[in-house]
Amino acid sequence: SQQGEEDPQALSIQEGENATMNCSYKTSINNLQWYRQNSGRGLVHLILIRSNEREKHSGRLRVTLDTSKKSSSLLITASRAADTASYFCGPLTGANNLFFGTGTRLTVIP
Amino acid sequence: EAGVTQFPSHSVIEKGQTVTLRCDPISGHDNLYWYRRVMGKEIKFLLHFVKESKQDESGMPNNRFLAERTGGTYSTLKVQPAELEDSGVYFCASSRRQGAGANVLTFGAGSRLTVL
Numbered sequence: 001s002q003q004g005e006e007d008p009q010a011l012s013i014q015e016g017e018n019a020t021m022n023c024s025y026k027t028s029i030n031n032l033q034w035y036r037q038n039s040g041r042g043l044v045h046l047i048l049i050r051s052n053e054r055e056k057h058s059g060r061l062r063v064t065l066d067t068s069k070k071s072s073s074l075l076i077t078a079s080r081a082a083d084t085a086s087y088f089c090g091p092l093t094g095a096n097n098l099f100f101g102t103g104t105r106l107t108v109i110p
Numbered sequence: 111e112a113g114v115t116q117f118p119s120h121s122v123i124e125k126g127q128t129v130t131l132r133c134d135p136i137s138g139h140d141n142l143y144w145y146r147r148v149m150g151k152e153i154k155f156l157l158h159f160v161k162e163s164k165q166d167e168s169g170m171p172n173n174r175f176l177a178e179r180t181g182g183t184y185s186t187l188k189v190q191p192a193e194l195e196d197s198g199v200y201f202c203a204s205s206r207r208q209g210a211g212a213n214v215l216t217f218g219a220g221s222r223l224t225v226l
Contacts, residue, residue: 033215097165103152
């Protein structure tokens with residue numbers, strides 16, 4: 001399978017806490033991207049990390065990539081109620097396709 | 111720039127009928143993708159166009175599904191005849207092939223298909 005597999009399937013935290021979700025994949029990648037989906041809407045791109053990068057930051061987001069373990073993690077710091085959504089990782093294959101998993105459903109409780 | 115537009119937003123049809131979904135990508139985006147999400151399951155890759163050519167259609171479920179992108183602009187996904195298991199939300203996404211933002215997908219809002 002070329003898809004990213006997100007873990008955990010669901011995560012519930014209090015506002016202000018940090019949220020960490022993980023992604024595993026099986027193929028060689030050019031980059032790995034994280035997307036968010038709010039209920040009833042399309043996915044929105046959050047952050048991209050290249051295969052030769054190990055860590056990347058964007059605002060309250062921190063992404064790590066370990067190509068030897070074929071895994072990535074997304075950390076959202078100081079979570080807000082508005083962060084409630086489903087999060088998906090997409091490994092970008094050599095054919096420039098993104099394959100997603102079932103996502104992590106994050107609930108941030110105010 | 112305008113986003114990715116999908117039509118219809120919701121379609122309810124009976125088993126055996128035909129439905130055609132349309133996607134208008136962002137102008138200048140050569141890559142166009144179709145995905146499907148059945149409730150609670152993964153966002154499943156269906157196929158990838160580069161301009162008008164099918165780059166990868168390995169995710170298409172069967173020959174009841176036909177995708178086209180004539181002229182390399184908008185795309186259609188036809189399901190004929192529809193079956194109950196075809197129900198789900200069909201997402202279209204597009205991206206540039208080169209330059210800034212290459213291969214970063216912009217998604218449409220999706221077309222929800224309900225087959226009764």
